[in-house]
Amino acid sequence: MNNLRKPIKKILLSLSLLLLTLVFASNTIAATGGLEQDSGPYHVIMQTNPESLMANQTATFTVIVKDKATGKPITRAKVMMSPSTMSNSGNMNGSNSNNSMAGMDMSSGMNKQGGTAMQEQSSMGSMAMEPGTYMMEGMSFNQPGQWNQAFTISSPLGDSIVNFPITVGKSGPNFVLIGSVAGVIVIVGILAAILKKKKNQEIGGSF
Numbered sequence: 001m002n003n004l005r006k007p008i009k010k011i012l013l014s015l016s017l018l019l020l021t022l023v024f025a026s027n028t029i030a031a032t033g034g035l036e037q038d039s040g041p042y043h044v045i046m047q048t049n050p051e052s053l054m055a056n057q058t059a060t061f062t063v064i065v066k067d068k069a070t071g072k073p074i075t076r077a078k079v080m081m082s083p084s085t086m087s088n089s090g091n092m093n094g095s096n097s098n099n100s101m102a103g104m105d106m107s108s109g110m111n112k113q114g115g116t117a118m119q120e121q122s123s124m125g126s127m128a129m130e131p132g133t134y135m136m137e138g139m140s141f142n143q144p145g146q147w148n149q150a151f152t153i154s155s156p157l158g159d160s161i162v163n164f165p166i167t168v169g170k171s172g173p174n175f176v177l178i179g180s181v182a183g184v185i186v187i188v189g190i191l192a193a194i195l196k197k198k199k200n201q202e203i204g205g206s207f
Contacts, residue, residue: 034046034047034048034062035164035165037164038068039153039161039162040153040158041068041069041157041160042065042066042067042068042074042153042157042160042162043066043067043068043071044063044064044065044066044151044153045063045066046061046062046064046151046164047062047063047064048060048061048166049062052169053141053166053167053168053169054144054168054169054171055141055144055169055170055171056140056141056142056171057171058137058138058139058140059139059140060136060137060138060139061118061135061136061137061139062121062133062134062135062136063081063118063133063134063135063151064130064132064133065077065079065132065134065153067157073130073131073132073133074132074153074155074157075131076120077120077132077153077154077155078117078153078155079117079118079120079134079151079152079154080115080116080117080151080152080154081115081116081117081136081149081150081151082115082149082150082151084139084141084147084148084149084166085147085148085150086143086145086146086147086148087146087147115152118134118136118151119135119136120132120133120134120135121133121134121135141166141168143168144168144169144170145167145168146165146166146167146168147165147166147167147168148164148165148166149163149164149166150162150163150164
C-alpha cells in the first residue's frame with residue numbers, strides 16, 4: 001500500500017505545480033512580441049500585458065524608445081500617453097465613438113498636453129527591464145473594437161508623436177486555465193479510484 005501511495009503523491013505534487021505554473025503564466029508580463037514603429041528620430045516598441053487585450057480587463061502598457069539612427073536606448077525622455085481613441089470602423093455598437101476615452105482613470109496624471117506621463121522603469125521586481133523602457137499600469141478599454149493609442153516623446157533629439165493600432169476583444173472566460181483545472185480534477189479522480197480499488201483488494205485479500 002505504501003509503495004503505491006508514494007508515486008501517487010509525486011504525481012499529485014507534479015499536477016499541483018503544473019496548475020500553479022499555468023495560473024502564474026496567465027498573469028506574467030509579456031516579454032516578447034509587440035508593435036514597432038519609427039517616428040521622427042525614434043524607433044518605438046509598444047508591448048502590452050496581456051498581449052491579447054480584452055474589454056474591461058486591466059492591462060499594462062510598455063514603451064521602449066530607441067534612437068532610430070544608432071539603435072541606442074533613449075533614457076530620461078518624457079513619454080506622454082494620450083487618451084485612447086476608438087475608430088468608427090472598430091465600433092461594434094454602431095454609435096459614434098470616435099475620440100472617446102478608454103476606461104483608464106487618468107485624472108491624477110492629466111496635464112495641459114492631455115495625457116499621462118509614463119514612468120521610466122529599469123526593473124520590475126527581480127526582472128531587469130531594457131534601458132529606455134517606460135510603463136503605464138491600470139489601462140482598460142470599455143468596449144471591444146479597433147482603438148488607436150498615441151504617445152508623445154520628448155528628448156534632446158526632439159519631439160515626436162507615434163500612433164499604434166490596438167485590437168480589443170470581448171472579455172470571456174480563460175478556457176486554457178479552465179481546461180487545465182478540469183484535467184487535473186479528472187486525473188485526481190482516476191488516481192483516487194485506483195487507490196480505493198487497490199485498498200479494497202488488499203482488505204479482501206487479508207481474509
